[in-house]
Every structure is written in structure tokens, then in C-alpha cells.
Amino acid sequence: MSSRKLLAGAFSVAAILAFGASQAQAATEIQFWHAMESALGERVNDIANDFNASQSDYKIVPVFKGSYDQTMAAGIAAYRSGNAPAILQVYEVGTATMIQAKKAVIPVSDVFKQAGVPLDEKAFVPTIASYYSDSKTGHLISMPFNSSTPVLYYNKDAFQKAGIDPTHPPKTWGELEADAKKLKAAGMCGYSSGWQSWIQLENYSAWHGVPFASKNNGFDGTDAVLEFNKPLQVAHIQFLQNMAKEGTFTYVGRKDEAVSKFYSGDCAILTNSSGSLANIKKYAKFNFGTGMMPYDESVKGAPQNAIIGGASLWVLSGKDPATYKGVAKFLAYLSSPAVAAKWHQDTGYLPVTTAAYELTQKQGFYEKNPGADTAIKQMLNKPPLPFTKGLRLGNMPQIRTIVDEELEQVWAQKKSPKDALDSAASRGDDLLRRFEKAGS
Amino acid sequence: MEKRSRFNTSLLPYLLVAPQLAITALFFLWPAGEALWQATQSQDAFGTSSEFVGLANFKQIFTDPLYLSSFNTTIIFCTLVTVSGLVISLLLAACADRVTRGRKLYQTLLIWPYAVAPAIAAVLWSFLFNPSIGLVTYALAKYGIVWNHALNGSQAMFLVVLASVWKQVSYNFLFFYAGLQAIPRSLIEAAAIDGAGPVRRFFGIALPLLSPTSFFLLTVNVVYAFFDTFPVIDAATGGGPAQSTKTLIYKIFAEGFQGLDIGSSGAQSVVLMVIVVALTVLQFRFIERRVQYS
Numbered sequence: 001m002s003s004r005k006l007l008a009g010a011f012s013v014a015a016i017l018a019f020g021a022s023q024a025q026a027a028t029e030i031q032f033w034h035a036m037e038s039a040l041g042e043r044v045n046d047i048a049n050d051f052n053a054s055q056s057d058y059k060i061v062p063v064f065k066g067s068y069d070q071t072m073a074a075g076i077a078a079y080r081s082g083n084a085p086a087i088l089q090v091y092e093v094g095t096a097t098m099i100q101a102k103k104a105v106i107p108v109s110d111v112f113k114q115a116g117v118p119l120d121e122k123a124f125v126p127t128i129a130s131y132y133s134d135s136k137t138g139h140l141i142s143m144p145f146n147s148s149t150p151v152l153y154y155n156k157d158a159f160q161k162a163g164i165d166p167t168h169p170p171k172t173w174g175e176l177e178a179d180a181k182k183l184k185a186a187g188m189c190g191y192s193s194g195w196q197s198w199i200q201l202e203n204y205s206a207w208h209g210v211p212f213a214s215k216n217n218g219f220d221g222t223d224a225v226l227e228f229n230k231p232l233q234v235a236h237i238q239f240l241q242n243m244a245k246e247g248t249f250t251y252v253g254r255k256d257e258a259v260s261k262f263y264s265g266d267c268a269i270l271t272n273s274s275g276s277l278a279n280i281k282k283y284a285k286f287n288f289g290t291g292m293m294p295y296d297e298s299v300k301g302a303p304q305n306a307i308i309g310g311a312s313l314w315v316l317s318g319k320d321p322a323t324y325k326g327v328a329k330f331l332a333y334l335s336s337p338a339v340a341a342k343w344h345q346d347t348g349y350l351p352v353t354t355a356a357y358e359l360t361q362k363q364g365f366y367e368k369n370p371g372a373d374t375a376i377k378q379m380l381n382k383p384p385l386p387f388t389k390g391l392r393l394g395n396m397p398q399i400r401t402i403v404d405e406e407l408e409q410v411w412a413q414k415k416s417p418k419d420a421l422d423s424a425a426s427r428g429d430d431l432l433r434r435f436e437k438a439g440s
Numbered sequence: 441m442e443k444r445s446r447f448n449t450s451l452l453p454y455l456l457v458a459p460q461l462a463i464t465a466l467f468f469l470w471p472a473g474e475a476l477w478q479a480t481q482s483q484d485a486f487g488t489s490s491e492f493v494g495l496a497n498f499k500q501i502f503t504d505p506l507y508l509s510s511f512n513t514t515i516i517f518c519t520l521v522t523v524s525g526l527v528i529s530l531l532l533a534a535c536a537d538r539v540t541r542g543r544k545l546y547q548t549l550l551i552w553p554y555a556v557a558p559a560i561a562a563v564l565w566s567f568l569f570n571p572s573i574g575l576v577t578y579a580l581a582k583y584g585i586v587w588n589h590a591l592n593g594s595q596a597m598f599l600v601v602l603a604s605v606w607k608q609v610s611y612n613f614l615f616f617y618a619g620l621q622a623i624p625r626s627l628i629e630a631a632a633i634d635g636a637g638p639v640r641r642f643f644g645i646a647l648p649l650l651s652p653t654s655f656f657l658l659t660v661n662v663v664y665a666f667f668d669t670f671p672v673i674d675a676a677t678g679g680g681p682a683q684s685t686k687t688l689i690y691k692i693f694a695e696g697f698q699g700l701d702i703g704s705s706g707a708q709s710v711v712l713m714v715i716v717v718a719l720t721v722l723q724f725r726f727i728e729r730r731v732q733y734s
Contacts, residue, residue, distance in 0.1 A: 069698045076700065080487050097700060101486035252571040253590040254678060261572035398699040401679075408681035412591045427506075434500075434701065438484050 027052075027059040030326050031085035033078075034062055035071040035311065036146070039278070043346050051333050058326030068094075068311065069397065075316070079104050084316040086327050089145065091311045092131060093396035096218065098314050099141060100394065100439040106315045106324070108331060109139035114321070115328035123335070123353045127305055127379045131390035132312045135219040142312040143331045144352040146343075148275040149306040149375045150199045152176075152294065156287040158268035162186035169291030173239060176269060176294045180248035183268050190248035192258040192267040197403035198309055199271050199293075201228045202391060204236055207293055209304040211387035218392040222436040226399075226428045229421035232299065237410060237417035244411045251411040254404045273309060274375035277348040290371035292378050306378035307390045310349060345369075350376050394435025399428040472713060478706030485700035497707035506683060507691070507708075514687040517601065518665040525605045525661055526654070529612035534642055536613075537620040547617070554610035558603075558668065562675035565603040589677060593684030596677045600685050603676055604669045612657050619653035620646060651731045659723055666716055688712050 036044045041064050048060040065071040068091035075088040090098055098105055112119040121129060121140055132142045156166040162182045170176035180190030193199055205212045210232055215224035243249035252261050262270035263283040271293060280288065295302040313334075315327055333339060340356035343349065345365055351357040357376055360366065366373045393399060406424040409415040415423075479497050483490035501507045536546045553561070568576045571588040580587045589596040623646055631641050670689045673679060679686035679694060686694070689712065696705030 073697050073700070076485050097485050100484050101488055103488040104486040251591055252588065254680060257570075257572055257590065260570070264573050266572065395699060395701065398695065398701070401694065401698075404680060405682045408591060412593075412681065414682075431699075431701075434482075434704070438482050438701075438703070439489065 027057055028322050028326050029059050029061055030087065030323055030330065032060050032062045032087040032089075032313075032330075033065045033071055033075055033085040034089040035065060035068045035091070036089070037064065037067075040146075040347055043343065047334065047339060047343070050339075051330055054333070055329070058329065060326075060330050072097075079316060079318075082318070084318060086316060086319050086323050087330075088314045088316055089311050090142070090314050092147075092309055092390070093400065095132065095142070095312070095390075096222075096392050096394040096396060096435070099392070100222075100435075104317055105141075106317050107134065107139060107141040108143045108313075108315055109141070111315050111324050112328045112332070115325040117325070117328040117332055119328075119332065123355055125350065125352060125354055125357070125376070125379060127384050127389065128308055128350060128352055130384060131308055135216070135392070142314045143334065145311060145313045145334065146275075146347065146349040147308040147310040147312075147352060148273045148349055149308055149378055150195070150203050150271050150293055151274045151371075151374045151378070152291040153262060153270045153272065153276075153280060154289055154291065155262070155265065155268035155284075156289055158183060158186075158188055158265070158286070162188070162268070166287075166289070169289055170269065170294055171291070172297050173236070173294045174297065177239075177243060177248065180243065180269060181246075184246075184248050188265075189250045189261070189267040191243065191269040191271075192250045192252060192261045193270065194253070194256050194258040194272040194276075195309070196251075196254070196407050197400040200236065200240065200407070201233060201403060203293060203306055205233060206307045206384075206388040207295055207304055208232060208299045208302045209385060209388065212391060213393055216386045217388075217390065218394075218432075219386070219389065222394060222432070222439060224393060224432060226393075226425040226432070229418070229425040234417050234421055236296070237407070237421060241410050241413070241417055245413060249411075251408070274350070275310070275348050277372070290374045292374060303378075303381055304388055305381045305384050306375075307388065308350065308379070345372075348372070348375075350379060393432060394439070395431040398431055402427045402431075475706050475709045475713070478702050479710050480703075481706070482703050485702070487702075493703070497703045498711075501704060501707055501711070509683065510686055510688055510691050513684065514666070514689075517597065517669075517685070517687050518662060520597075520601045521604045521608070521665040521669065522658065522661040524601065525608045525612055526657060528605065529609045530616050530650075530654075532609070533613050533616035533620055534646070536617055538638070550613050551610045553607055554614075556607065557671075558607055559671035559675045561607045562600075562603045562672040565599060565606070566676040569599055589681070591681050593681055596681055596685050600669070600673050600676050603672045604665065607672075608661060608664055612661070615653050615657055616650065619650045623649050655723070655727060655731045658727070659720065662719060662723075663716060666712070688715075 032048065034041070034044055041062075044062050048062045052059050063085070065074045071088070072090050072094050075084060075090070078084045084104075109119065109121065119140075121133075121138075124140075124144055128144045128147050129140060131147075132144055133140050152169055154169050159166040159179070162179075162185070164179050164182055170179050176191060183190045202212055205228060210230065211217055211227050213224045213226045213228070215221045218224040240249055244251065250261065250267060252258050256272065256276065258267070258270055259272055259276050259279060260283075261267045262272075263280050265286060277290070292303065293306060313331065315324070334343075335353055337353065337355040337359045340351055340353050341359040341363070344351040344356055345360060351360060403424050406415070406420040410417055410420045480492055480494060481490050482493045482496070532550060536543070536550065539546055556564075566574075568574050569587060569589060571577060571590050574587070577587045587595060589599050627645055628641055631645055636644060667689055669687070670693050673685055673687065673690045674693065677685045679690050688708065692705045692708045692712065695701045695708070699705075
């Protein structure tokens with residue numbers, strides 16, 4: 001390239017930059033605080049840039065605010081001091097807290113209505129939309145964005161080594177135990193799992209068609225009490241305690257610690273978020289497959305449907321109508337089939353609309369990436385029952401910590417499953433009552 | 441006859457202390473007052489509805505057996521961090537004091553860890569001891585020791601104490617070392633001529649003369665263990681397994697920032713504040729009397 005061309009090129013770049021800057025000044029800036037780190041954060045930035053380039057009235061400014069709890073705390077602190085962002089990403093267990101703050105939050109269905117932007121609420125996957133909908137009106141309160149569900153991962157090479165059919169992931173808990181025993185006999189650790197409250201209690205309950213808490217898991221009122229200390233769940237925890245005792249179930253931590261235990265090749269069976277797929281793909285040096293969450297054959301009607309984890313987008317109050325119009329347009333853009341499908345394919349999160357799911361099927365993505373549709377199949381397995389739509393319980397992050405603390409004593413063989421779950425339920429109920437009181 | 445000089449105006453002294461008072465008010469009295477006020481409220485996370493509940497939050501925490509057991513955890517943790525931190529650094533300082541060749545190198549290396557942020561220190565240690573992929577875990581497994589601080593409470597406590605002490609040792613070392621250097625050589629030489637060995641000289645001369653330093657470090661280390669160790673606990677164990685590393689300060693963080701229960705965490709902060717004020721007063725009243733300032 002000659003120097004003259006280079007100069008001309010530089011000028012045109014400068015002109016574009018200047019043009020872009022003047023355009024940005026005219027556009028209404030909309031703050032979007034999120035908790036999507038590294039690669040996920042880059043995808044969020046791409047989406048915002050594409051949206052900003054597609055029109056000139058609004059400019060979405062995505063800001064990474066740390067982990068889920070840090071982002072939520074930052075949003076709340078900003079609201080209390082009057083500098084709240086227009087859009088805040090909040091994890092699923094913060095949903096009840098957000099709903100309780102009626103003055104601080106505008107339901108997304110209202111945002112769309114006031115802005116005159118059409119919103120087809122039927123387009124969303126029912127088990128995802130219901131988690132974030134008003135239990136009385138059925139309208140969306142927050143915008144589904146990144147949702148995941150627990151799936152089973154298994155190490156095909158290890159299965160082969162232990163003499164198990166590598167094309168057949170364990171379908172039931174009984175099969176999982178039998179496989180884990182064979183793996184242990186072959187010198188491996190068997191089964192490990194992350195996010196125990198979410199997987200072994202919240203999803204176990206929904207997958208087997210029983211409630212996690214009364215009042216339809218809290219959807220029908222803040223006076224709900226926890227019901228995960230019933231015989232079915234106690235039996236499941238007992239089953240896992242026995243596996244822990246035999247050494248076929250290994251507990252390594254409350255969050256994603258088990259994932260590294262899987263991709264390092266130690267444990268050949270893992271249950272964890274479908275969102276872990278990207279990491280496992282990156283680090284696992286062996287053939288692996290995915291399967292649905294195991295279920296107990298003895299339970300009639302199982303498997304029912306899975307419930308989601310992840311986060312949704314909330315619209316905070318106190319901005320002018322022009323901002324909310326931009327917010328509505330951006331949220332509509334996010335849920336358009338092409339954008340939602342790309343987000344799903346890039347990240348491993350669920351497609352939030354059925355159109356995005358169908359588009360992904362049409363593009364042949366699942367043939368090229370076997371197992372990428374396990375999560376969505378679990379969500380669509382059966383239409384949800386009133387108490388398998390999700391959870392709406394206050395102080396839920398703390399309740400999860402309580403479950404962690406109690407179950408750790410079970411895995412360490414220090415407490416019986418019944419005692420641990422009873423104690424977790426009663427400690428959790430105290431927190432629910434505190435939440436009920438603070439919101440009244 | 442008046443010998444001391446006096447300023448005639450009564451305003452000047454107040455002006456001179458005003459910056460200090462302003463800083464105290466801004467960074468201590470105001471937040472402390474805010475915590476006290478929040479401790480008497482029952483409010484939702486966004487603060488849109490708030491109700492005065494008097495001492496109900498205090499009553500709730502003091503009837504919670506787990507809050508009371510957190511006191512035990514804190515006492516064990518603080519004692520371990522303070523005692524082992526002081527002893528190890530004193531030992532290192534005493535050794536470094538006797539080194540003649542390469543003294544600068546020892547000094548520099550021993551001070552380095554202080555430049556590492558507490559959370560990073562904890563992340564480094566928990567990588568080494570990671571139950572799934574840690575280097576130390578693998579090494580211990582070779583000797584038949586199962587390291588899993590996600591399940592074993594004593595191992596978890598050991599890990600957070602190790603990470604906290606490792607960081608604080610540099611700071612303590614610096615002060616002890618400076619203190620040892622300040623001891624007049626003539627005293628030590630006189631003792632040596634009288635036939636006292638290195639150990640005797642240390643306990644008979646160096647240790648008593650170090651008492652102002654030791655006292656200062658005791659206060660600083662107790663406050664460090666109480667307040668500054670929560671990033672370490674957060675990064676290494678998250679308070680687990682069960683509640684075995686949930687100290688008072690970590691509980692406040694977990695309930696206030698993660699749980700967004702402002703009333704309860706406000707009440708806990710007030711309690712912690714009272715404890716630390718009481719401890720400091722106790723130290724200054726009773727221990728300081730035995731300290732020899734030369």
C-alpha cells in the first residue's frame with residue numbers, strides 16, 4: 001500500500017470516527033449493567049454494537065459490574081443514590097427481591113406497552129417466560145436473557161476403559177450409581193456435581209414433579225414455606241450420601257469446582273450447568289457426551305421438566321420516556337430470532353424463544369454440535385406444572401448458602417439427610433419470614 | 441511564672457485539629473452512625489420501604505445459635521492468625537538479623553508478599569490446594585492424605601489461616617527487623633562477653649526491648665484478623681464447609697452484600713464495632729502497662 005493510500009485511508013477512518021462520535025452525542029445513552037465476564041462479555045458488547053449500528057436514536061452502553069451478586073448490589077446501591085442504570089441484569093435467585101421493589105422496577109411488559117413497541121409474550125419458551133412472569137396477570141416482569149439448566153456430562157473414553165457402553169449416558173440415578181461403581185473399580189472417581197441446591201434439590205424436585213416450597217414455590221405469595229425436606233428429596237440425599245461413603249460421589253465445592261474435576265479426567269460423570277459446555281469443550285482432552293439429568297424410575301410421571309438458572313434483564317424506574325422507548329427497542333432486538341439464536345449458539349445458554357430454537361434447528365447447528373440441544377429438550381420435556389415453573393422465594397441466595405452448609409455436613413457423614421434437610425428448611429423459613437416482613 | 445508558650449486565640453488549636461476531626465467524622469462517625477441506624481430498621485433491598493423495629497435485629501442475631509458459633513470461629517481464627525503471624529515473623533526477623541552476607545536479599549524477599557493483594561494471595565493458595573486440580577493436593581495424595589477443604593472444616597481453617605498469615609508475616613517482619621536493628625549493639629556485646637548465648641541474648645535482651653513493637657503489632661494484627669481477612673475467606677472457602685470458616689466479618693459480607701439483608705448485617709456490624717473498640721481499650725489499658733518504652 002502506498003503512503004498516499006494509507007493517508008487517505010487514515011482520513012476516512014478519522015471521518016467515520018468523527019461521524020460516529022457526533023452521532024453518539026445525538027443519541028440517547030442507555031446504561032446496561034451486566035455480569036457477563038470475559039468471552040460472554042464480548043458477546044454482549046457485540047450485540048450492543050450491532051444494535052447501536054442498526055439505528056441512530058439510541059446508544060446502549062454495556063458495563064461489566066462483576067459477579068452476579070456484585071452486579072445486583074451495585075445496581076441497588078446506584079438506585080439508592082439516584083444513579084441507577086436503565087437495564088440491570090439480575091440472577092434468577094434475585095427475582096423475588098426485584099419484584100418486591102415495586103417502586104424501583106418497571107415490568108417489561110409495561111415498558112413495551114408505554115413505548116408502543118409490540119411484544120409477543122407467547123414467543124418465549126414457556127418454562128423460561130414463566131420464571132419471570134407475574135403469577136396473577138401472566139405478563140413478563142423481566143426480560144429472559146441468559147438461561148441455563150443442569151445437564152449430565154460424561155467422559156466417553158473413561159466409560160470405554162471401565163467397560164461401559166460409551167454411547168449410553170446413565171438415564172436414571174440407578175444407572176448412574178452402577179456406572180460410577182464400575183468407574184471406581186477402574187480407578188476413577190465416578191460422579192461429581194456442582195451447584196448442589198440448584199441441581200440436587202430445586203431441579204430434582206421439578207424433574208420429579210414435586211414442589212420445592214408451598215404456594216407453588218412462592219409464586220402465589222410471600223408466605224410460602226420450604227418443602228424440600230419431604231421423603232422423596234430425603235431419599236435422594238440419602239442415596240447420594242451412600243455414594244459419598246462408598247467413594248463413588250465426590251464433592252469438591254459449592255459452585256463450578258466440579259467442572260475442573262471432570263475435564264481433568266478424574267471424575268467421568270458430572271452434572272452441572274449447560275453453560276459449562278464451552279469450558280469443557282475447551283479443556284477436555286477426551287471424547288465426552290451429554291445426557292439429560294438422571295431421574296428416579298420409581299417416581300410416577302418423572303421426568304417432568306427442568307427449571308432454569310442464569311439471569312434476566314430488569315428495567316429500573318426514574319428515567320425519561322425516550323430512554324424507555326430505546327430500552328423497549330433494544331429488548332425487542334435481543335429477543336428477535338436471529339440475535340437470540342446466535343446468543344444461544346455462541347454461549348450454550350438456552351434459546352429464549354421457540355423461534356430462535358427452530359432457527360437453530362434449521363441452520364443444522366445441533367447436527368454439527370451434538371448435545372447442544374439437551375438443555376432445551378429438558379425444558380420442553382412436558383408442559384410445566386404450577387410448581388415446576390421455577391422458584392420465587394425471597395432471600396434465595398442465602399437459602400442456597402444454607403443448603404450448601406447443611407449438605408456439606410451430609411457429604412462429610414456428620415449429619416443424617418433428614419436432619420440436614422429439616423434444619424435447612426427451618427433456617428430457610430426464618431429467612432422467608434424476614435423477607436415477607438421487610439416487604440410488607 | 442509561665443514558662444510554656446501559649447497561643448492567645450482559642451480558635452487556632454481547633455483549626456489545627458479540624459482536618460483530623462473531619463476525617464474521623466467522614467470516615468468513621470458517619471458510616472458508624474449509618475450502620476447503627478440501619479440496625480434498627482427492617483427494609484427491603486432497594487430501601488423503598490423501611491420500618492423502625494427497635495432492637496429486633498439484635499434480638500434475632502443473638503438468639504441465632506449459628507451467630508453465636510461464629511464468635512467461636514472468629515476467636516479461633518484470630519488467635520491462630522495473630523499468634524502464628526507474630527511468632528513466625530519474629531523468628532524470621534531474629535534469623536535475618538544474624539545474617540551478614542546477602543542481608544539485603546533476605547530482607548527484600550521476606551517483604552515481597554506484602555505487595556500482594558489479599559484476594560490474590562487467597563486465590564494463589566486455593567489454586568495450590570484446589571481439591572480438584574491443586575498441586576499440593578496431588579502431592580499429598582501420593583502420601584495417602586486426602587486434601588478436600590470443601591468437605592473438611594479443619595483443612596479449610598488451616599488454608600485461610602495460612603493465606604492470611606503468609607501475607608501478614610511480611611508486615612510484621614519489617615517492624616520486628618527494624619526493632620532488632622535499633623537495639624544498641626553495646627548491650628548485646630556486653631551480654632556476649634558475660635557468656636550469654638544467642639538464645640539467652642534473644643530472650644533476655646532483644647525480646648523485652650522489642651515489647652513496644654510487639655504491642656503495636658499485636659493491636660494491628662488483631663484488627664487485621666478481624667476486619668481485613670474477608671477477601672481471603674471469600675476467595676478461598678466462601679465461609680465453608682458448613683460454617684467452619686464463617687467469621688463475624690464474613691457473615692456481615694454474606695448477609696449484607698450477597699443476601700441484601702441490611703437490617704441484620706447492620707446489627708452485626710455494630711456488634712463487631714463494639715468488640716473491636718473494647719479489645720483496643722483492653723489492650724491499651726492492661727497490656728500497655730507492661731510494655732517498656734525506652
